[in-house]
Amino acid sequence: MKNHKLHTLLLAALLLIGAGIMRGVTEEQQRKSRHFAIAAMQATINGDASASHELYKKAYALDPSNLSAGYSLALGDLSAAQEEDTAAIDKALSMMREYVDAYPADYNEGEYYAYLCSMVGHTREAARVTRRIHDLYPDRTELLPTLAGYYMQMGEYDSTLAYFNKFEELEGASPQVSMRKILTHLMKQDTVAALAEAGSGIRSNPRNPDGYILKGTVIRYIGFPDSTLFYLKKAEETDPSYGAAKMALAQYYEETGDSAAFAEKVYEALLMDDLELEQKAELLSAFVEPILAARKSTQQADSLFSVLRNQYPHEPVILDMSARYAYAKGNAGEAAEQVGFAIDLDPENATYRLQQLTYLISDGKYASATKAYEELPEEMASDPGLLYLGAVAYTSDKRPDAALKIANDLISRLSPGAEISDTLALRNIKGLNDRQRSVLSDVYTLIGDTYYQLKELDKAYLAYDNSLLANPVNAGTLNNYAYFLSENKGDLDKALKMSSEAIAIDPDNATYLDTYAWILFRRGEYKEALEYEKSALEKAGTQAESAEYYEHMGDIYFMNGSPDKALEMWKKALPLDSGNELLRRKIKNKTYFYE
Numbered sequence: 001m002k003n004h005k006l007h008t009l010l011l012a013a014l015l016l017i018g019a020g021i022m023r024g025v026t027e028e029q030q031r032k033s034r035h036f037a038i039a040a041m042q043a044t045i046n047g048d049a050s051a052s053h054e055l056y057k058k059a060y061a062l063d064p065s066n067l068s069a070g071y072s073l074a075l076g077d078l079s080a081a082q083e084e085d086t087a088a089i090d091k092a093l094s095m096m097r098e099y100v101d102a103y104p105a106d107y108n109e110g111e112y113y114a115y116l117c118s119m120v121g122h123t124r125e126a127a128r129v130t131r132r133i134h135d136l137y138p139d140r141t142e143l144l145p146t147l148a149g150y151y152m153q154m155g156e157y158d159s160t161l162a163y164f165n166k167f168e169e170l171e172g173a174s175p176q177v178s179m180r181k182i183l184t185h186l187m188k189q190d191t192v193a194a195l196a197e198a199g200s201g202i203r204s205n206p207r208n209p210d211g212y213i214l215k216g217t218v219i220r221y222i223g224f225p226d227s228t229l230f231y232l233k234k235a236e237e238t239d240p241s242y243g244a245a246k247m248a249l250a251q252y253y254e255e256t257g258d259s260a261a262f263a264e265k266v267y268e269a270l271l272m273d274d275l276e277l278e279q280k281a282e283l284l285s286a287f288v289e290p291i292l293a294a295r296k297s298t299q300q301a302d303s304l305f306s307v308l309r310n311q312y313p314h315e316p317v318i319l320d321m322s323a324r325y326a327y328a329k330g331n332a333g334e335a336a337e338q339v340g341f342a343i344d345l346d347p348e349n350a351t352y353r354l355q356q357l358t359y360l361i362s363d364g365k366y367a368s369a370t371k372a373y374e375e376l377p378e379e380m381a382s383d384p385g386l387l388y389l390g391a392v393a394y395t396s397d398k399r400p401d402a403a404l405k406i407a408n409d410l411i412s413r414l415s416p417g418a419e420i421s422d423t424l425a426l427r428n429i430k431g432l433n434d435r436q437r438s439v440l441s442d443v444y445t446l447i448g449d450t451y452y453q454l455k456e457l458d459k460a461y462l463a464y465d466n467s468l469l470a471n472p473v474n475a476g477t478l479n480n481y482a483y484f485l486s487e488n489k490g491d492l493d494k495a496l497k498m499s500s501e502a503i504a505i506d507p508d509n510a511t512y513l514d515t516y517a518w519i520l521f522r523r524g525e526y527k528e529a530l531e532y533e534k535s536a537l538e539k540a541g542t543q544a545e546s547a548e549y550y551e552h553m554g555d556i557y558f559m560n561g562s563p564d565k566a567l568e569m570w571k572k573a574l575p576l577d578s579g580n581e582l583l584r585r586k587i588k589n590k591t592y593f594y595e
Contacts, residue, residue, distance in 0.1 A: 025063050033063035040072065049076070071099040071109065078116065089120055097125075104132055107140070114146075123153045141170050145177065152180075157188045175201060175210050182218055191222055209235035209242045216248065225256060243272030243279070250283060263287065263300055270307045277312060281321055284308060292328045301325075316342040320352060323359065332363035350380050357389040366397035384410065384439065391446055400450045407447045414440045420447050421459065424466035432470075441471030445480065452484055460484065475512065478502040483515045486522045495519050510540035510549075518552055526559040547577035558592040566592070 040055035053076035059069035074095035081088040093116065100106070100113045110133045118126040127150040134143040148163035164181050168174075178201055185194035198218040201211030216231030232252055235245040250265035266287045270280050288301045305325060312318045319342035327335035336359035343352045353376060360369035373390035380386055387406050394403035408420050414436060418428045424444070429437055448463035464481040467474055482499040485491060499516040506512060517532035533553050540549060554569030570587050577583060585593055 025065060029062045030066070033059045033066045033069060035059075036062065037066060037069045037072075040069070049079075052076070053080075067099040067102055070095045086120075093117060093120070093122065093125075100129060105136055107133060107137060111143075118150060118153075123150050126150050127154070141167060144170075145180070148180070152184060152187070155187075157184050160184050173200065173204060175214060179214060182214070186218075186221070194218055195222070207238060209238040209245050211235075212238060213245060213248045216252075220252070225252075228252060241272065241274070243269055243275035246272055247275065247279065247283060251286075254286060263304075267304060267307065270304060270311070277315060277317065280308060281317060285321070288325060292325075298329055314345060316346040316349065316352070319345070320355070323355060327355075327359055327362070332359045333365075335359040336363060336365065336368075348377065348379075350383055350386065353380060354383075354385050354389065357386065357393060361389065361393055361396060364396075366393055369393035370397050370399065370402075384413070388439075388443065388446070391443075391450075395446060395450045395453060398453070400454050403450045404447065407443055407450070410443045411440070411447075414443065420444075420463070423462065424469050426469075429470050437470045438474070441467045441474045441477065444470065445474060445477045448477070449480060452480075457484075457488060473501075473505055475502040475505040475509070478505075479509075479512045479515050482519060486515075486519045492519060492523050496523070508539050510536045513539060514549055514552060517556065521552070521556055521559065526556060529556050530560050547573040547580065547583075549573075550576070551580075551583055554586070555592055563590060 036055045036059035040052045043052035043055060056069050056073040059066055060073050074092040077092040096113050100110050110129050114126040114129040127147060130143055130147050144163045144167035148160045151159040161181060161184055164177055168177060178197055182194045182197050185197060195218060198215040201214055205211060212231045212235035216228045220228040232249050236249060246265055246269035250262055250269055253262035253265055266283055269275060269283055284304055291298060291301050305322060308318055309322060319338050323335040323338035326338060336356055339352050339356045339359060343356060356372055357369055360372060370393045373393055376386060387410055391403045391406040411418050411420050415428045418424060444463045444467035448460045451460035451463060464477055467477040478498040479502040482495040485495040496519050499519050502512045503516055513532050513536035517529045517536060520529035533556050537549055550569045550573035554566040557569060558566035567590055570583060574583055574587060582593060
């Protein structure tokens with residue numbers, strides 16, 4: 001709950017000084033109560049909310065007729081109450097009601113009490129008090145839409161419309177109120193009245209495009225798309241430079257699947273000066289996301305992005321958006337560059353820093369990633385996400401000691417008392433929520449990968465076991481554990497089981513499919529291995545340029561009696577891993593070598 005304005009509390013307190021003596025309360029108690037209340041106000045002014053609350057508690061305990069102190073005490077109780085503690089909330093509101101009913105003319109406190117009631121579902125009480133305030137202050141017309149909203153929540157639609165109509169009589173019609181009246185008619189299932197209300201804006205001002213957009217929107221809701229298009233086009237015709245009309249048409253074309261018209265209107269909307277940057281970014285995202293999801297040509301999207309970048313060359317939001325777009329297309333290098341520009345303009349943005357590390361790591365620029373991590377502002381040094389990515393960067397950059405230092409820090413934060421070299425016990429994860437267990441599991445996976453890099457297999461496998469204790473469905477752990485077992489003459493049955501579990505969690509993951517194929521290869525199940533490796537290459541798509549995929553495919557082809565295809569795959573792998581001497585031997589001798 002938010003703090004209320006201090007001046008209204010001061011006024012209420014002054015009103016109550018000298019209140020009648022309640023039976024059983026002496027004048028001395030009243031005097032002390034007022035003293036504590038004044039001290040509480042001073043504590044509030046000094047910013048000491050805790051002391052203020054305790055002083056109000058003393059004031060109210062001494063004199064329950066000091067309703068101002070009770071009101072202020074209740075505000076503090078509401079601030080501290082948990083959302084699910086309905087008894088505490090109701091008790092606090094009951095104390096506030098005493099003051100509100102005793103002083104109905106106190107506009108500010110009555111309105112705020114009504115607002116609080118509405119926030120916790122006591123809508124009828126909110127309406128009762130607001131109606132009383134409006135009766136006392138009939139010139140405060142802003143209460144009429146509020147009352148209408150309360151009656152709408154209660155499902156009393158005739159009263160809702162009555163208050164909206166009264167507001168319009170006094171203040172004139174507006175698109176906002178008209179829209180709420182239309183919604184009320186639709187909730188009453190009165191489509192005739194809804195359409196009539198939608199047309200009122202056009203009748204009153206036929207040169208205002210908002211009236212046509214509103215009517216088109218209502219008709220679309222009712223289910224007449226052809227008529228919708230007519231009114232939206234009429235809005236654009238009425239004012240061709242009105243961005244909202246372009247946006248409404250773009251959204252219509254998107255919903256009806258007319259991709260060519262959608263693209264055209266998005267382009268036009270991006271050029272409109274009256275649209276906010278956030279609106280343009282949202283519209284462009286709606287255009288780009290399905291293209292990326294379907295892996296279609298991004299040429300048109302690239303063109304639209306250039307329009308926005310040219311308009312806002314120094315807006316961090318657009319640079320960030322460009323970075324995300326580049327990364328989604330598989331260009332992590334460009335993504336890192338774009339978000340780097342955003343960081344230059346907004347260096348305190350931790351989200352941009354997270355993305356920069358992600359992009360650099362994905363692009364294989366591990367030294368740059370560790371440098372970016374080491375240059376983080378001091379206030380970001382404790383961010384768990386940045387710490388984790390820093391550890392990933394160090395591991396990838398072959399700096400395991402630095403990675404393990406960060407990982408140990410993260411383990412201590414997540415599960416005090418746990419050590420990275422010890423077996424994790426259930427007591428270490430007791431009390432952690434699902435999110436915390438997931439993060440703990442990921443950290444242990446990182447530790448396992450780091451120890452594997454150091455060739456300390458026992459410690460690596462212990463870390464993977466700890467990871468799976470924290471989160472048995474961590475697909476990344478299952479995959480890595482399985483692959484490393486297969487590479488080091490481990491338990492292939494265990495490896496195959498874990499690999500199959502990883503695929504069951506994420507069946508389209510090319511890395512997991514490659515691991516499964518490789519374990520089958522190690523088991524001598526060459527035909528089945530070939531099918532899974534083909535699937536891995538297919539799922540990899542633009543990421544298929546991996547030496548490991550091609551070398552595995554070559555080895556599998558060879559064992560399936562296809563040496564020519566094997567040689568072709570090995571040759572594809574070599575430029576991507578030029579230092580692989582075993583691969584060179586395979587190509588030179590045109591045969592598979594057992595390591």
